[in-house]
Amino acid sequence: MCSGSFAKCLGISLMPLSIVCVLCNILLFFPGGKAVESENITEQVWYFGGILGSGVLMIFPALVFLGLKNNDCCGCCGNESCGRRFAMLSSILFAAVGVLGAGYSVIVSAVGINHGPKCVISMDGNGTEWGTPFSNGDYLGNQTAWSKCLEPPGVVSWHLSLFSVLLVMGLIQMALCAVQVVNGLLGALCGDCCGGSDGNV
Numbered sequence: 001m002c003s004g005s006f007a008k009c010l011g012i013s014l015m016p017l018s019i020v021c022v023l024c025n026i027l028l029f030f031p032g033g034k035a036v037e038s039e040n041i042t043e044q045v046w047y048f049g050g051i052l053g054s055g056v057l058m059i060f061p062a063l064v065f066l067g068l069k070n071n072d073c074c075g076c077c078g079n080e081s082c083g084r085r086f087a088m089l090s091s092i093l094f095a096a097v098g099v100l101g102a103g104y105s106v107i108v109s110a111v112g113i114n115h116g117p118k119c120v121i122s123m124d125g126n127g128t129e130w131g132t133p134f135s136n137g138d139y140l141g142n143q144t145a146w147s148k149c150l151e152p153p154g155v156v157s158w159h160l161s162l163f164s165v166l167l168v169m170g171l172i173q174m175a176l177c178a179v180q181v182v183n184g185l186l187g188a189l190c191g192d193c194c195g196g197s198d199g200n201v
Contacts, residue, residue: 003088003187004068010176010183011065014098017176018058021105021169024162025050031117031159032152040130042118042159049108050166054173057101061094065180068187088187091180098177106170109163113137117159119149 028045030036068091116134123129133139133148139156146156 003183003190006183007065007068007088007091007180007187010180011062011068013176014058014062014065014173017169017173018055018062021050021054021058021166021173023050024165024169025055028159028162031119032155033158034152036152040118042112042115042132044108044112044115044163047108049105049112049170053101053103053105053108054166054170057104058098058173061091061098061177061180064091064094085188088184092184092188095177095180095184098180099174102170102173102177106167106174109167109170112163113140113160113167117149117155119155120151121148122150 025045025048027033028050029041031041068087114137116132116137116139118130118132120128121131121133128150134145139145139148140160149155152158
């Protein structure tokens with residue numbers, strides 16, 4: 001498989017991952033599936049890791065990767081393959097942007113999982129208030145502690161599931177962009193190599 005076709009496959013893979021990440025981040029604004037006041041939304045949700053990091057910033061490298069297969073650069077110095085090689089080399093920069101975006105999403109997701117959700121908690125007979133009863137990830141291995149969150153219903157599993165999806169999707173995106181860095185280097189050094197004609201097909 002030529003490097004341009006492989007890059008296109010990577011771009012096709014990145015697009016649905018980006019959409020999933022954006023949707024997950026949007027759903028996090030509705031803890032437990034309920035609409036709440038903005039000040040009662042977990043802080044890490046406002047960092048927009050899924051929307052900006054794994055979403056918007058990932059669209060650019062994905063589109064570049066998709067366009068590499070049909071790159072018809074006129075070349076340079078009369079050499080058509082030179083233009084294709086430069087395109088593959090420039091894709092490395094966009095792959096780096098993708099790695100940074102996905103990395104940002106991964107960090108935000110990891111912090112969000114560790115801190116836990118914001119929810120309504122009991123104040124030991126003094127009523128209830130919104131707070132973050134989990135501060136160091138101690139709830140991850142202790143599901144009985146989830147009962148500290150009285151409302152919204154199911155907010156802990158909602159929070160944990162969506163941030164976990166963002167974490168996994170971000171890691172996959174980082175891996176795909178890292179693969180394109182290698183693919184771009186090979187394409188720049190060796191040409192597109194389709195059919196052994198250095199990208200002239």
